[in-house]
Amino acid sequence: MQAKSRPVITLDRVTKVYPLQSGDVTALNKISLSINEGEFVAIMGPSGSGKSTLLNQIGCLDVPTSGTLTLAGREVGAMNDRELTDLRLTTIGYIFQKFNLIPLLTAYENVEYPYLMKHRKNDDTGHVRHLLDQLGIDEALSAHKPPQLSGGQQQRVAIARALVNDPAILLCDEPTGNLDSQTGIQIMEVLAQLNRRGRTIIMVTHERDIAAYAERTITIRDGRVA
Amino acid sequence: MILKDILLQLSVRSVRLHFLRSVLAALGIVIGVVAIAAMGMMGANMTLSVTGELSQMANNLVVTAYTGGGGFMGFGGGGGPPGSGSGGSQSREEQMITQDQFRNIRDIAGSYGTVYYVYSQSDSIETSDQWGRATIYGLDPDIFAEVLELEEGDYPKSTTTVVIGPRIAERFGLEPGSKLVIGDSDEGSTATVRVVGILKEKGMSMDLNTDSAIVGSEKLYTGIYGGEGEYRQVNIVLDDVDNVDTVKEEILAELNDRDDEVTVQDSSSMLESITSVLGTITTFVMGIAGVSLVVAAVSIFNVMMMSVTERVREIGILRSIGTQRNDVRRMFLYEAGILGIVGGVIGAVASLLIGYIVVLGMVGTTEFFFTWQSLWYIPFAMAIGIGICIISGVYPAWQASSLDPIEALRAE
Numbered sequence: 001m002q003a004k005s006r007p008v009i010t011l012d013r014v015t016k017v018y019p020l021q022s023g024d025v026t027a028l029n030k031i032s033l034s035i036n037e038g039e040f041v042a043i044m045g046p047s048g049s050g051k052s053t054l055l056n057q058i059g060c061l062d063v064p065t066s067g068t069l070t071l072a073g074r075e076v077g078a079m080n081d082r083e084l085t086d087l088r089l090t091t092i093g094y095i096f097q098k099f100n101l102i103p104l105l106t107a108y109e110n111v112e113y114p115y116l117m118k119h120r121k122n123d124d125t126g127h128v129r130h131l132l133d134q135l136g137i138d139e140a141l142s143a144h145k146p147p148q149l150s151g152g153q154q155q156r157v158a159i160a161r162a163l164v165n166d167p168a169i170l171l172c173d174e175p176t177g178n179l180d181s182q183t184g185i186q187i188m189e190v191l192a193q194l195n196r197r198g199r200t201i202i203m204v205t206h207e208r209d210i211a212a213y214a215e216r217t218i219t220i221r222d223g224r225v226a
Numbered sequence: 227m228i229l230k231d232i233l234l235q236l237s238v239r240s241v242r243l244h245f246l247r248s249v250l251a252a253l254g255i256v257i258g259v260v261a262i263a264a265m266g267m268m269g270a271n272m273t274l275s276v277t278g279e280l281s282q283m284a285n286n287l288v289v290t291a292y293t294g295g296g297g298f299m300g301f302g303g304g305g306g307p308p309g310s311g312s313g314g315s316q317s318r319e320e321q322m323i324t325q326d327q328f329r330n331i332r333d334i335a336g337s338y339g340t341v342y343y344v345y346s347q348s349d350s351i352e353t354s355d356q357w358g359r360a361t362i363y364g365l366d367p368d369i370f371a372e373v374l375e376l377e378e379g380d381y382p383k384s385t386t387t388v389v390i391g392p393r394i395a396e397r398f399g400l401e402p403g404s405k406l407v408i409g410d411s412d413e414g415s416t417a418t419v420r421v422v423g424i425l426k427e428k429g430m431s432m433d434l435n436t437d438s439a440i441v442g443s444e445k446l447y448t449g450i451y452g453g454e455g456e457y458r459q460v461n462i463v464l465d466d467v468d469n470v471d472t473v474k475e476e477i478l479a480e481l482n483d484r485d486d487e488v489t490v491q492d493s494s495s496m497l498e499s500i501t502s503v504l505g506t507i508t509t510f511v512m513g514i515a516g517v518s519l520v521v522a523a524v525s526i527f528n529v530m531m532m533s534v535t536e537r538v539r540e541i542g543i544l545r546s547i548g549t550q551r552n553d554v555r556r557m558f559l560y561e562a563g564i565l566g567i568v569g570g571v572i573g574a575v576a577s578l579l580i581g582y583i584v585v586l587g588m589v590g591t592t593e594f595f596f597t598w599q600s601l602w603y604i605p606f607a608m609a610i611g612i613g614i615c616i617i618s619g620v621y622p623a624w625q626a627s628s629l630d631p632i633e634a635l636r637a638e
Contacts, residue, residue, distance in 0.1 A: 061546055061631050082550060089548025100543045100635070104239040109232065114547050116232050161547065 007070075008168055008200050009035040009058055014067035016053055016223075027053040029223035030067065035202060037168075040195040042214035043204045050223040051204050052173065058202060059092055059171045060084045072168045089118050093162030097174035099154040101146035101161070107153075108132065108142035111160045118165050131160045135190065152183035159190060170194065172203040176210055188213050233553060237560035240533060241568075248565055251529040254522030255569025256576060259611040261515035263577035264584045266603030267595070269508025271585045273501050274594035279429045280493045280500070285339070286433045287462040287474060289331055291321050292486040322456035327481060327488065331460050334476045339464040342369045343457040344434065345447045351440065352407040353398050360394055361439040362408055364447025373434065373463070374441060378402060379423030385449060388442040389423035397438075400424075408440065409450055417450050432496050433461045470494075519611060522569070523618045530562055530622035541626050542634025551627040558626050562619025566612035574608045 016028040027050045035041050045051045056062040057069055060076060063084070069076045072091050076084070088094070101110045112128045132142050135156040146154050155175065162170055172191065176184030192213050195201050203214060211217050219226040241248045323331075323343065332341045345364030350357065365373070370381040374389065379402035382388055390400060400406065400421050409416035425436050434441075448454045464470060474490045481487045534541075541554055581604075586592050594600055 056632055059546070061635075085545070085548055085550050087548075088546065092548075094546055096635075100539075100546070102236070102540055102543060104236055104243070104540075105232070109235070113232055117548055117550075117553070165548075 006037045007034045008037045008039075008072055009033075009202070010068075010070040011057075012068045012070075014057060014064045014069055016050075016057065016062070017065045026223055028057070028064070031220075031223070031225055032067075033218060033225060035200065037200055038195070038198050039216060040192070040201045040214045041203070042211035042217045043202065043220060044206060044208075044211055044217055045220035045226070046206070049220045051220045053223075054220060055171055055173055055202070055204050058169070059094055060087045089114060090165055091168050093165070093167040093170045095155070095158050095162050095170065095172040095175050097177035099146070099151070099158045099178070101154055101157055103146055106143055106145055107137060107149060107157045110146065110157055111164050114161060115164045128160075128164060131163055132157070135160050150183075151179050152186060155179060155183075155187050156190070159187070159194075163194070168200060170199055170201045172201065174205055175203065176205070176207070184210065233557040234560050237557055237564055240537070240561055241564050244529075244533070247529055247532070248568075251522075251525050252565045252569035252572070254525045255519070255566060255611045255615060256573040258516070258519030258522045258614070259570055259573025259607045260577045260580050261518050262512050262610060263573070263603045263607035264581040265511045265515045266508060266606065267577070267581040267600045268584050268588050269504060269511065270597075270600040270603060271589045271592070271594050273504045273508075274597060274599060275589055275591060276430070276500050276504070277497060278594070280432070280497045283431060283433060284493050285464040285467040285470065286493060287335075287464065287470065287477075288432055288491045289323060289460040289462065289477060289488050290458070290491070291323050292482070292489050293321060322453070322458065323460050323488065324457075325455035328457060328460055330481055331462070331477055331488075334480055335462045335464075335473050338466070338469045338473050339462060340369070340372055341460065341462050342366055342373065344459045344461055345444060345451070345453070345456075346458040347447075347451055349408060350410045351398075353400065353404070356398050358398065361435065362447065362450075363434060363436070363439050363441040364444045365441060367443045370441075373461070374436065375426040375428070377424045377426045379421070382422055382441075382443055382446075385443055385446045386417070386419050387422040388419045388440050388446070389425055390421055390441070391425050391437040391439045392427045393438045394440065395421075395424045406440075415450055417446065419446065432491065432493055433463075516610075519614050522611075523614045526562060526565055526615050526618040527622065529565070530558065530619050531625075533561060534558065534622045534626045537626070538629060538634050538637040541629050542631050542637065545629070545631035546635060554627040555623040558623035559616060559619050562615050562623070563612065566615025569615065570608040570611040573611055574604045577604055577607065 011031050011033050013030040013032055014028055015026065015030055018025045018027055031054065043051045043054060053062070057064055057076075058071070060071070060079075063069075063077055063079070067077075071087065074087070076087070079087070101107075102113065105113065108128065111132060112123060115123050115128060129139075129142075132138075137153060137156055137160065141149065141153060146157070149157065170191075175191065176187055179187060188210060191201055191203070201214075203210075205211050328343050335341050342365065347362045348359060349362050351360050367382065370389075374381070376389065377392060379389065395401065398406070402421055402423060404421045405418060406421065407416055407418050419440075419442060425441070428434075428436055462473065464473060470492050474492060477488065477490050544554060545551075582592060582595055585595050585600075
């Protein structure tokens with residue numbers, strides 16, 4: 001196991017303000033925290049506390065209004081859309097509550113997609129196939145379109161997709177939120193196993209037993225670390 | 227191994243998913259492509275058909291008296307103001323080639339080919355039961371066999387016999403042996419003549435338009451109209467087409483030395499003005515046909531906007547997992563392009579069939595249909611169709627690529 005010393009994500013007084021007609025809304029208020037390589041961190045908090053906003057900042061879907069956010073040694077705040085998109089493709093793996101697979105693509109193609117986008121060449125190493133096999137999606141299942149798969153199978157495909165470009169950080173937004181408890185446990189076992197192999201995982205959840213899989217829990221309340 | 231373009235796959239599948247909608251949108255392009263291609267091919271075939279006819283007389287030169295402007299005395303109906311047959315000699319001299327001028331021309335051009343003078347006049351004619359107008363030509367009888375081609379009968383051998391064009395024969399129900407009266411007794415002298423031959427159909431021509439004409443001997447003509455030695459035009463049939471410019475220049479140099487006395491026309495100048503007119507008409511008609519493509523463009527635009535709206539969430543997912551804006555744009559432009567290519571290809575095949583029917587109906591011959599100048603309009607219209615589709619997809623594609631990933635992900 002790797003030494004958990006190097007910080008892979010650092011937030012220094014990160015603030016996110018949404019300007020609305022009724023007045024500015026501060027979703028994140030001077031949040032400072034650091035997550036080390038290989039850590040499994042759960043972010044908890046009530047609805048509207050800002051945990052999703054925090055995940056969007058770390059996931060490079062959005063940039064902070066002020067403060068600095070450093071991801072894998074790179075300052076995100078000053079990046080343009082192209083650089084942020086590139087970071088999402090190469091450094092971050094995103095796992096969503098609603099799986100968010102592309103319905104027009106087969107399970108295999110969903111996993112293959114980020115690989116093709118990154119490498120701009122076909123996967124001739126069998127990497128995609130191997131990943132799917134590891135997650136229990138065999139060749140027959142891989143040929144199915146997402147709506148033909150069960151929730152658990154879809155989330156496994158989504159995990160494979162998140163891992164295909166070997167990202168430094170895995171971001172999970174309520175990964176078991178749309179699954180029954182049995183399947184949810186299976187998915188959490190997969191994530192825990194990935195973490196044991198050294199993958200940094202940040203997971204947003206509001207379920208305590210799910211958060212228990214993480215080594216550290218950060219609670220957000222009213223846009224601040226509680 | 228070719229790189230699998232997964233964005234193209236997505237576009238193809240999106241089109242297939244909404245098959246009926248896509249087909250209907252592409253149908254607009256089909257109609258536009260067919261309209262443009264068919265009109266273009268019609269114009270091209272008309273031009274080629276005229277060029278084909280005129281090129282057969284590329285070795286012809288027509289010399290007319292200088293009147294200050296261009297114009298083709300020999301083109302479109304035999305020339306000459308109607309009813310001026312017994313007009314004053316003053317006005318006639320101004321428009322006619324004189325005997326001296328003819329001799330000059332013959333001296334210059336005689337060694338290059340056949341030179342003959344033409345009397346012509348538009349006048350009324352009368353048969354036992356019908357009345358109408360026709361061009362009356364008077365020629366040197368020695369030249370008949372050389373410049374006139376008979377369908378049936380014989381060449382005129384006296385001052386009371388004539389040959390007639392096939393259209394006049396048909397219109398008046400004339401055949402060898404029939405009689406007709408040339409001229410109007412109220413206006414001047416008349417002559418009753420007998421038809422001895424029917425000429426072969428010749429089509430449009432610049433030297434002699436005999437299809438709707440009556441051709442008799444010089445003596446018959448001057449017997450009716452007078453004006454001996456005053457010719458409407460002098461025609462030159464060159465043995466070698468390469469001598470056209472030489473002969474033209476020599477005649478102009480000799481006769482127009484001091485004053486502009488004559489105008490020399492060859493088929494190229496005539497061809498130029500006809501193709502120019504046909505070109506303008508073709509462009510205009512194609513422009514009207516192009517309006518249907520504008521309608522098609524609106525339909526494509528509409529379908530593309532629908533597609534973007536329906537796929538907002540998908541765009542959000544693609545963006546969140548690292549798809550660049552220009553890749554999203556590309557995906558939607560592909561979709562527009564697919565509609566364009568499908569519409570364009572179907573349109574191309576359909577325009578081959580419909581174009582053929584249009585050309586057959588409007589031009590009367592499909593002799594030139596399978597030539598490059600004619601078929602060229604198919605890829606041309608296809609390219610315009612595809613181009614318009616892609617242009618219609620630019621704004622929707624741009625809109626799709628500008629979506630905020632977070633907002634897009636929230637869409638249901």
